[in-house]
Amino acid sequence: MKDNNFEITLRPTEISDLDTLFQIKLDKEASYLAAFMSKDSNDKTAYINKYTKLLSDPTVNNQTITINNSIVGSIAKFIMEGDTEITYWIDKKFWGQGVATKALKIFLTIETNRPIFGRVAFDNFGSQKVLEKCGFVRIGKDKGFANARQAEIEEYIYKLS
Template sequence: MEGSCGSDESSRISLRLLVLSDIDDFMVWVTDEKVARFCTWEPYASKEEGLNDIKEKILPHPWFRAICLDGKPVGCILVNPNSGNDRCRAEIGYSLESKLWGKGIVTRAVKMVVDTIFKEWPHLERLEGLVEVDNVGSQRVLEKAGFQREGVLRKHSILKGRTVDDVIYSILSTECEN
């Protein structure tokens, strides 16, 4: 990866499209209550649910990648684009098998996305990350990846039936140019 936001070339971490044959690996993190805790979704209850989501939501998504360790999917990362007057910004999201937390895998994946998304989407000027205030691990990921903490959005979203405060982070395309 090129660019000032990239790091370690020899990483065992890669990003690729998730495919239906990845279902068994996918089910590892989407059935984990620890992973789902700060996500909008509940832990998946069945392989059928996982296959349906891959077919109906993941494959048609504009930018969704599997986070792979030595080629094996261990998590996912996505960029949700905005439209209209907000098309200059998008939001990043990610999840990872809980047994792999704290190893720098998601931080590396976020850096990889930052190094490519502004090139793939030249209209994009700002990439945002919204993190629930209690999700300190995810806040550290964004900080290590070069995102700037902008503040706390009070009572900003509803997560699993309760209104939560979100911390907003951002990185600008100009902060990643050579």
Template sequence: MENQKIEIRKLKLSDTLQLAKLANNKNIWNNLRDYIPYPYSESDAETFINFTQTQDPPQSFGIECNNELCGVISLIIQNDVYRKSAEIGYWIGQPYWGNGIATKAVNLITHYGLKKLNLIRIYAGVFENNIASMRTLEKNGYSKEGVFRKAIIKNGKTLDEHRYFILSKNQE
């Protein structure tokens, strides 16, 4: 995908069909939290899009490549003493894998979180078998903080979680 234009933008109800089509994929769900449904229906997509439209400030975005919705990326701002931290989560639809889209989207939302939302820290938990996501984070300056041994149960398997983080330049 040469000369690709990658952006993150608010999701719209007109994204419902494409979002449902892309998210209804076991290969994607295998690396996501269980609260995200599988199978993923148009109703699930519509509910999620409506939820994102209530966020203030916006925290969840569609990832667009060449004017096509190809994934979702979010910052989950934490509470209480963690209020200047956020967890990043993202996925790219399988037809778009291997094109550097996630790397650019992580760059965009990291900049948004650290500069616009004035976060101090953004972190990610990555399932042990998701090497591509680990590389995406590393390419964006995230450092591996540690491995939480046998911290995740997914598809009946107990997995390690690799934890990555990045700090605002003021905090390094």
């Protein structure tokens, strides 16, 4: 897909992508908005080990988002408590440019399991807009401990049927 004079593509994530993806996830503001992260999300060895295992998990679909062949984020499908869920992360330099929305639209043509759910912190308005632009509907809310904030916060649950 073309947008803002760049081409957004998805490809299966490779182990060689993990260093770059880890660096992207270190952004403090992005971590705050993502909220629900692992306790050791700043530990590179833990990150590499976790995602190396996930790359060989057949229930997980990890894709790397690129613009003009440069890595700008990731998007994935995983199963949690029997539900198909999505997660995505975009380099902050590309926020507000439609990258997450375009990447999710592409991803939803690859990953056709439905229903598919997305969860987002109550104050992550950008991610809420992305889900809504891609046809997700807010169906509820939950509370959970957000490691990035060291507090329990509300999260919204979205569903695409």
